[in-house]
Amino acid sequence: xxxxLLAVLILHLIILVLxxxxxxxxxxxxxxxxxxxxxxxxxxxxxxYHCSSASNEDWIQAVQALMVLSVLFCLFSLVFxxxxxxxxxxxxxxxxxxxxxxxxxxxxxxGAIIYTVMRPDGEKxxxxxxxxxxxxxxxxxxxxxxxxxxx
Amino acid sequence: MLTILALxxxxxxxxxxxxxxxIVIYTGWERHALVGSDIRLSCSFFSWRWTSDDVTFSWSxxxxxxxxxxxxxxxxxxxxxxxxxxxxxxxxxxxxxxGRRDGSILLKNLDYGDNGTFTCDAKNPPxxxxxxxxxxxxxxxxxxxxxxxxxxxxxxxxxGLLVLVVVIYYLMRFLVARRVFNLSVSKHGKKGKGKExxxxxxxxxxxxxxxxxLTS
Numbered sequence: 001x002x003x004x005l006l007a008v009l010i011l012h013l014i015i016l017v018l019x020x021x022x023x024x025x026x027x028x029x030x031x032x033x034x035x036x037x038x039x040x041x042x043x044x045x046x047x048x049y050h051c052s053s054a055s056n057e058d059w060i061q062a063v064q065a066l067m068v069l070s071v072l073f074c075l076f077s078l079v080f081x082x083x084x085x086x087x088x089x090x091x092x093x094x095x096x097x098x099x100x101x102x103x104x105x106x107x108x109x110x111g112a113i114i115y116t117v118m119r120p121d122g123e124k125x126x127x128x129x130x131x132x133x134x135x136x137x138x139x140x141x142x143x144x145x146x147x148x149x150x151x
Numbered sequence: 152m153l154t155i156l157a158l159x160x161x162x163x164x165x166x167x168x169x170x171x172x173x174i175v176i177y178t179g180w181e182r183h184a185l186v187g188s189d190i191r192l193s194c195s196f197f198s199w200r201w202t203s204d205d206v207t208f209s210w211s212x213x214x215x216x217x218x219x220x221x222x223x224x225x226x227x228x229x230x231x232x233x234x235x236x237x238x239x240x241x242x243x244x245x246x247x248x249x250g251r252r253d254g255s256i257l258l259k260n261l262d263y264g265d266n267g268t269f270t271c272d273a274k275n276p277p278x279x280x281x282x283x284x285x286x287x288x289x290x291x292x293x294x295x296x297x298x299x300x301x302x303x304x305x306x307x308x309x310x311g312l313l314v315l316v317v318v319i320y321y322l323m324r325f326l327v328a329r330r331v332f333n334l335s336v337s338k339h340g341k342k343g344k345g346k347e348x349x350x351x352x353x354x355x356x357x358x359x360x361x362x363x364x365l366t367s
Binding site for chain 2: 062065
């Protein structure tokens with residue numbers, strides 16, 4: 001029993017860390033000398049490393065918002081988990097934890113999908129960066145904790 | 152006392168005829184527009200007399216920083232005359248309805264040089280005494296969506312919704328509990344009061360987690 005709860009807690013923390021890294025790191029799209037992401041688009045020239053803010057388009061701002069929201073909701077879910085761990089009565093369920101976790105995974109999925117669809121293509125050798133991959137990885141990781149808190 | 156009465160009557164007699172004869176003209180106070188867009192400058196008036204056939208509208212323009220104004224539009228004798236020599240040549244159009252006391256004009260394809268004050272003067276014979284009204288035009292360049300506006304809006308909306316749901320949930324719980332409490336008090340009198348709210352505190356035990364493939 002205790003082991004399961006510990007595993008769930010560790011999984012929660014892992015997901016939180018993944019989401020943080022994915023949101024903050026500057027590597028959603030990497031090319032030869034250019035790497036763009038949610039917040040900046042940076043170019044490495046032989047002179048140095050120049051960054052400018054990402055474009056002001058609607059979809060990038062939506063992806064930013066969704067990633068931030070998913071991090072927030074994962075945090076809320078963790079807080080609720082800790083709360084309910086100490087105050088849950090016998091026969092109760094981790095209802096709010098599961099709800100917030102579902103919402104967080106939903107937001108990550110929406111953000112990753114929007115980015116995939118609307119990504120500006122045409123750049124030579126531009127590939128998806130590790131932050132993008134982390135976003136997709138953290139989405140299904142939310143499911144095992146849910147089964148641990150199932151009805 | 153008598154002098155005061157006389158003064159008051161003179162003032163009243165002075166005001167009332169003016170009120171029944173003056174024409175009041177309404178335009179906006181300030182108008183904002185983007186470069187390259189069109190804008191409609193509205194002008195309407197109120198008069199104690201019926202709208203005559205000789206009603207006239209007259210628009211004049213004074214650029215920001217200029218000292219005198221030029222006339223850019225005139226409506227008289229049932230037909231409009233637009234500016235065909237000045238700065239608004241081919242850009243001005245009459246979109247008003249004089250029969251409904253509306254003398255609005257439409258300015259097309261605005262530029263930064265159009266910043267200034269537009270004055271509308273309307274006359275409704277024999278009601279010709281009135282004060283012309285001015286509207287200030289401000290032309291801005293295009294403002295794209297600023298970075299972070301949509302982001303902040305989405306985050307704020309979702310969090311606000313969350314807070315709202317929580318507040319409603321607790322409100323409903325509070326109301327239902329109060330209603331149940333009132334009912335029970337009215338039914339049992341003072342007997343049922345001391346029994347609620349005494350949950351015993353136990354030593355902390357991990358809450359039971361039931362999971363189908365992993366039951367311990």
